[in-house]
Amino acid sequence: MKITLSLFLSLIFTSCLYRPTVTVKEDFSDDWAMLRKYQKENDSIGPPKKGEKRVVFLGSSIFEIWKQKDPEYFRNRAYVDRGISGQISPQLLIRFRQDVIDLKPKAVIILAGSNDLAGNRGHVSNETILSNIKSMAELAKLNQIKVILCKYLPIYEYPWNKSLKGTAEQIISLNKEIVSYAESENFTILDYFTPLVDERNGQKAEYTTDGVHPNLAGYKVMEGITDAAIMKAIGK
Known part of the structure; x- marks a missing residue:
């Protein structure tokens, strides 16, 4: 098959024009605290309405899963869930301005420490x-912003890290220090430990999916x- 000069030049020109589309994935490696997760939602939520007593729930998977298990609890109240699974306390600290202060809540509930341990x-x-x-x-x-500090939920062991020993004792020890600090500063204490604990200082089987995360019950x-602690901190 003979290719004329004009056809050859046409092929060359066409190949020069064609450039395959390459999708460049945005690099979020600098966003260690995952600020991007709630950024758009925060932008759209707006300031609290007149008379609204907004409360932000800041934590990790316990809080993030909560709004999935029982979305109505958050939908019908001025409660804003800002949990991100797997996060440790320094990540919560980095997120604090964007996900708490900028939302102008009346109170913040801080649940931190388990993932660190x-x-x-x-x-x-x-x-x-x-x-x-x-x-x-x-x-x-x-x-x-009124501060509500949580006694962490009881945990006997982490199913993904069973080699870690003394988990229950670590949680109890951390809770004691959180309570001591809260009392010294006159912060409200939210006790998630006592109503969920079993005889091993883990979570009661009827209240948990894996010994760490609660089920709907x-x-x-x-x-x-939680409602009682919020009322204590900021009233109705």
Whole structure:
């Protein structure tokens, strides 16, 4: 088959014009705290309406799964869930301005520490966790946001890290320090530990899916005591 000069030049020209579309995936490696997760939602939520007593729930998977298990609990109240599964306390601290302060809530509920302990390779202590909690609480106070600190849910062991020993004791120890700090600063204490604990200092089987995360029944228990703590902190 003979190719004329004009056909040859046409083929060359066409090949020069054709450029395959290459999708460049945005690099989020610098967003260690996953600020992007709630950024658009925060932009659309707007400031609190007149008389609205907004409360932000800041934590990890316990809070994120809560709104999936029982979305009505958040839909019918001025409660804003800002949980991100797997996050540790320094990530919550980085998110605090965007996901709490900028939303101008009346109160913030801070549930932190378990993931720090779950991945402990010797670099995590009660002191490091409490330092991050204190920083968040101090930021809240500076911005006239009432602070509600949580006693963490009981955990006997982490199913994904069973080699970690003494988990129940670590949770109890951390809770004692959180309560001591909260009392010294006159913060409201939200006790998720006592109503869910069993004889091993783990979660009661009827309230959990895996010994760490509550099932719907567990969340129903948490809802009652959460509402009571919020009322104590900011009233109706």
